[in-house]
Amino acid sequence: xxxxxxxxxxxFQPGASxxxxxxxxxxxxSDHWMHWVRQAPGKGLVWVSRIRSDGxxxxxxxxxxxxxxLSRDNAKNTVYLQIKSLRVEDTAVYYCARGDGSGIYQRPDxxxxxxxxxxxx
Amino acid sequence: QSALTQPASVSGxxxxxxxxxxxxxxxxxxxxxxVSWYQQHPDKAPKLILYEATKRPSGVSARFSGSKSGxxxxxxxxxxxxxxxxxxxxCSYAGTSTWIFGGGTKLTVL
Numbered sequence: 001x002x003x004x005x006x007x008x009x010x011x012f013q014p015g016a017s018x019x020x021x022x023x024x025x026x027x028x029x030s031d032h033w034m035h036w037v038r039q040a041p042g043k044g045l046v047w048v049s050r051i052r053s054d055g056x057x058x059x060x061x062x063x064x065x066x067x068x069x070l071s072r073d074n075a076k077n078t079v080y081l082q083i084k085s086l087r088v089e090d091t092a093v094y095y096c097a098r099g100d101g102s103g104i105y106q107r108p109d110x111x112x113x114x115x116x117x118x119x120x121x
Numbered sequence: 122q123s124a125l126t127q128p129a130s131v132s133g134x135x136x137x138x139x140x141x142x143x144x145x146x147x148x149x150x151x152x153x154x155x156v157s158w159y160q161q162h163p164d165k166a167p168k169l170i171l172y173e174a175t176k177r178p179s180g181v182s183a184r185f186s187g188s189k190s191g192x193x194x195x196x197x198x199x200x201x202x203x204x205x206x207x208x209x210x211x212c213s214y215a216g217t218s219t220w221i222f223g224g225g226t227k228l229t230v231l
Contacts, residue, residue: 035220037167044124044225045159045167045210050218059218062122095166101173104218107157109178111166 009115022096033099
C-alpha cells in the first residue's frame, strides 16, 4: 500500500522559517518524482513544487520562488520542503504527493493526509 | 499564472450524469495531453480519478470519464451516487516543469 506521511506543520510567526517532511512507504521511493501542493482553508489546490527522483532537478511555483527549497533523501524515503520568510497567506494544508508517469511529466497520484501550517502574529 | 477555469458548482440527482469543464490555454491544457482530475471529500486528501485526460487508475469506477479538446477538458460522472458528492479539481502540466490546478468544482448530489 502506498503511504505518504507529512509532518512539520504547526503555528508560526510571520517571517519565520519551517521545514516540512514527507515519508513515503509501500513503493520504490527513489523511482518517483515527488510533488508538494497546498490548500488554504476553504480554498482550492495550488501546486507548489516538485523534485526529480534522484533530486537533481527541482521546480517551484513562480509565486513562491525564492522562498522555497525542496530536497530529498532517498536513503530515508523522505522529501523535505523548506519555506522561509513565512507570510500569513502561506497558511494552508500542505500535501505531498507521489509523481507517476513518464519522466518530467509525472503527475501527482497518491497523496498524503497533509500537514497544517498556520502563520499568524 | 492563473488557475484553470472550472465552474464553482454543479449539481445533479441520483442516477443522472453531470459534466465539469476545465478551461486553460495552449500553454497548459491545450499544449499537452496531461490533464488529471482529482476528487476530494471534506477534510480528506485528494484522490486521482483520471489522468492523461481520459485514463482511469485501477480501482476507479467506470462512471468517471474524461475528454479533452483544444484548451478545454471535461469530467463526466454518470449514474450519480450520493458518495460522488465532493470537490473536483482538474490539473494540467503547464510547461517548464510546473503544474497548474483548476479552482475546483463542488458537486452536490440532490
